[in-house]
Amino acid sequence: MKFSPLFWPIQLKGNIIYILDETKLPQKLIYIKAKNYLDACRAIKEMKTRAVGQVLLVMYTFILSKRQNKNLALVAQAINATRPTLSFKFLTEMVLGLEKSGAPLEKSILGFLEMLKGKRIEQAQTMAKLLKDRDVILTHCNISGLLPLVAQFAKKGGKKISFYATETRPYLQGSRLTAWELQRAGIPVTIITDNMVAYLLSLGKVTKIIVGADHLTLNGDIANKIGTYQIAVVAKYFKIPFYVICPPASKLKSGSEIRIEIRPDDELKIYQGIHLAPKNVKAYYPAFDVTPHKLITKHIYLGV
């Protein structure tokens, strides 16, 4: 298997955490350095990394903070305050619990990350098994390097698949990350804008939809990048199966309990310094939405 740089976008080398700066892709593949938990929290807030990258960053930050003799409860607090929709609590509570138990922290965390890697590879394998030869898959945002793995597992099983990636405004993770990682792995991918999904599905061009999730609640509702809910509604209308590659469930009962992060207007109105809209006009930017479980054909759980 060849791994996308997005599959494991964070590395700990010596006492420096290297963070793949996803905001610079696809033009530049560069890593920024975090030397302490404050640097790490800033990178999370500024969306330098997302999804699995954030999990890795949180865990490596605890290792680093432990080495630096920081108060881990304070570190956990800072991490939990970065982004409202994401459930870092699962991670921070786990680490604080480990520390309390007196377990060797660094070793335990590294063990957890090894297990996470294995489970994610299994997820890709499970997803690949559900596919048929010539499946055309629509995806939204980016599933942290998992789709190139799914395609490789499918290929191993004699199944050729191809992708449509929504560009995923406003951050364009679909064009900048998903299309990029699929293309460099030699897997056919076509970009569309977010508003083309219904038309594409009406033409019969898509056989399955696969998205990731940033948050899974106990009843199977998920929060994922804004736009996921809309695709699920449209998929239901056109009767196209809708699969979700899930993180571990949080302790929330349902999606209605998830607090949705509202991000600054300007992230929607300005792209790389170019104004896309009149200067003083109002904009609304919820970063995530909640897709109810009834619109999900199948959850691909992370077996942790």
Place this chain on the structure above:
Amino acid sequence: MKFSPLFWPIQLKGNIIYILDETKLPQKLIYIKAKNYLDACRAIKEMKTRAVGQVLLVMYTFILSKRQNKNLALVAQAINATRPTLSFKFLTEMVLGLEKSGAPLEKSILGFLEMLKGKRIEQAQTMAKLLKDRDVILTHCNISGLLPLVAQFAKKGGKKISFYATETRPYLQGSRLTAWELQRAGIPVTIITDNMVAYLLSLGKVTKIIVGADHLTLNGDIANKIGTYQIAVVAKYFKIPFYVICPPASKLKSGSEIRIEIRPDDELKIYQGIHLAPKNVKAYYPAFDVTPHKLITKHIYLGV
């Protein structure tokens, strides 16, 4: 009533047609000059003007070409070849018919345009009557200056309304034109990205949806800017009324007969010189989609 520059974006002064360059809005309000039908056809192809602007441009082009003693049948042919999804035939056949009948061409065309203006104002009035005080209206793309009129008629009737405008990728007519014209008319408007519609509707933030149409067929299907179909599907799911401000019907029986224009990849992948995606990745850009009549709550017809 105060008119948006987009309500009548084309002017004929002397032997020059002035075309409001919609690709430069909202940064610059500038007009480009067309001195003959070739200039005019180029402006249509390059989407310098859209919708009603294109109708006006076609009609003024015939007046100018007649003055320049051009063969109007050739002019009609050039116009019809500019963009596949748009039904300029209704206009070109009307003009060729007028010419054949020996009617005073310039006078007849100017009379038609005066009538068109009156009918469009009536359309805005009809739409306003269907609204309630505090209605929150979601719209897509741009309806050529009609929404500021709708809001003014509503206000006259004691009804305050506000808008959400989808940005409408890839050309951003929603942010660049609709938000701009509403804002300068003092009407509350908030921009969202195209993928936020379902989430917004799930929150109960929208009471009605109003879109325009580039093409109306005999059975009530419409073609409009890509993304319209998706909004109609989502509106159905959330039971939000979906209104369409229509042009005159073409002679096509249904939407399945409309040929959808596929535009160049780069218009989706590059915005004002900035690459939004990896350079050699494939993209798909249908400029319009067809919304079936069964998803339309009410057509607001142009009474011509």
